[in-house]
Amino acid sequence: MARIVMKFGGTSMAGIERIRAVAERIKREHEAGNEVAVIVSAMAGETDRLVQFCREASSLYDPREYDVVVSSGEQVSSGLLAIMLQSMDVPARSWMGWQLPIQTSDAHSSARISGIDKDILGEAIAGGQVAVIPGFQGVSGDGRVATLGRGGSDTSAVAVAAAMKADRCDIYTDVDGVYTTDPRIVPRARKLAKVTYEEMLELASVGAKVLQTRSVGLAMKHGVPLKVLSSFEEGAGTLIVDESAFEEGEMEEQLITGIAHDKNEAKVTLTAVADKPGSVANIFTPLADADINVDMIVQNFARDTGNTDVTFTVPKDDLARALDVLEGAKEAIGYREIASDTNITKISVVGVGMRSHAGVASTMFQTLADRGINILAITTSEIKVSVLIEEDYTELAVRVLHTAYGLDAEDAA
């Protein structure tokens, strides 16, 4: 017997027939004698519809009222799943965030879970009842419904699993696991049986859109074993665990775990920035104050002029705001011109294995150079090397790197 949390995303809940298939999976786990709590997303398309209503009502909507509207999507799917489970003779009931309660911060529409009362929930599932919980929501300190931001249902699932000390948290989605890279770009991409939390964080944040980054971080913090599985077919999925869960030598076999790409960054270049103390701080302090996340930074010194060009990336969605902020700080910074480019991609090679292997970065640079792909910026971390390239080269770069690091599946596969 195990205590498990199962989470089903929007495409898994899209329509009554899919909800029936979801209920059948749950019934199997329940009949195997497990204690089961289920987290559900809204039916696919529903949250978009509700968000659109709020935007049409007012571009400056009150996030507390937005939460009232948007949280209804998961409320509906949790009630429907409970009805479906009962019709299959599985004891089940829905628990709204305010009923358990799932306490959140007061940052409506992007709240954080601050606590989950595990007494009610623990009693329910220990008594053999399947608890169905709407994801993405809880109740804030002032007793109002609060949502966690888009994709928050993964985070709900992990938070419930952590609070309940679940043996595992299974995330059912429309893909059957985490791949070495996007299979639409590289048909020979391989499904990974096991990755570490750290690798998953790098893969997710740089483009492998399987799990919400926040949920992986939370799972890592609480040591909740995560599994990504398909709602639509049988399969072992991908296990996301701590390094300690790997066998001796299992991790070293694999130099690179995956190749990710991210088209959501924009490049900004300030030319002829005065090379004086504080000028770089004058660039990045106002951006930080405006809550704009700067990722890659490159400085090119021009020895003859004493000036320097500064290039960095910001999320595409924040580009317009970033340019505003920088125009406003032009005098303080002291630059000649500002240029921006959204036709760029960040390519990352990720792998815990690179800690104990030299030459990962040089293989990357050489492989790209051989194909004439220009590198615009570089960042590295302990388990990742990222480069910025022109967007047109995205697929080519991903394919040649996938081959270069030996990730291609066997032809016979």
Add this chain to the structure above:
Amino acid sequence: MARIVMKFGGTSMAGIERIRAVAERIKREHEAGNEVAVIVSAMAGETDRLVQFCREASSLYDPREYDVVVSSGEQVSSGLLAIMLQSMDVPARSWMGWQLPIQTSDAHSSARISGIDKDILGEAIAGGQVAVIPGFQGVSGDGRVATLGRGGSDTSAVAVAAAMKADRCDIYTDVDGVYTTDPRIVPRARKLAKVTYEEMLELASVGAKVLQTRSVGLAMKHGVPLKVLSSFEEGAGTLIVDESAFEEGEMEEQLITGIAHDKNEAKVTLTAVADKPGSVANIFTPLADADINVDMIVQNFARDTGNTDVTFTVPKDDLARALDVLEGAKEAIGYREIASDTNITKISVVGVGMRSHAGVASTMFQTLADRGINILAITTSEIKVSVLIEEDYTELAVRVLHTAYGLDAEDAA
């Protein structure tokens, strides 16, 4: 300054532009210095969609889970209206049934309001905030969302008005008031400026589908003045009040207030029922036990045989069940045959004025007889005479009675 409750139905809330028009009406009342609480229905079509989901999930759905699903429609419209009001600089917030709370009985999907905490609500509206409350729902004793049954938003509005001792409760709908009869049948039907609760109860329960019967009964009990108004055009609407609110003589001027018709009844006839003590009880006791509401009853004695035919009506929706019950009780009752007919209509003339006027019933019978319309059954109350006729004669009967009682509007109107 007055304290008013405003209620907007599904067609009034159908889409963002209509919600904007609703918000403008509320703003006007608020700017006039009134304390305002608003009850909203789900956007038109939304509740049907949600009910359909539940039925598809399971024909035997748990009403507690049904309530979780179906209550979301009003939750959405209340959040959207609050957003819209705020965008017009009207201070507003939504209050879910569980937040106030609006306490209900445990009869999920057809719960009754048992109490409303007026402290929170009173403080909010006295402070100048418009309180937006989803209709049709509250929270049951076990802390779960409970709905009041279809059309329950009218009841929510009256219950809130009663709890808050509101000066009036304005029901905005897609018609501009209560008419002497259905204007689709009689184009010269007149809008009534004022009717009594008792008349409205008879008119509503027999077919003038403007207000939910339960809400009128509740308004009568608590003396809440109701007003029916159009959301879509300006106008005085129809006031529904106690008889004491009528001027001296105002009521006597009008013999008959309206003509209603109801096609939702079915006729059942048992032939050759043994004319012995208890045989009628043997018919109606099992029907009552099965919660089937019997309306009109006629007994025809056949002097020569000592037997009698018994005819009565039941709601069309309950006919199949009623026939089952009667088949099962055949031996106990002792009848020869059972026959049923759904092609019937109940026509009612309603008016408090008939208390002080003789001849209302005979005018009705004579008018129908003059047109060759056969009367199948009759019931009367202090302010109503109802007859059962063949369905094909419905429109003709309504028209000739409307003229006979002098209800037709002037040509110049």
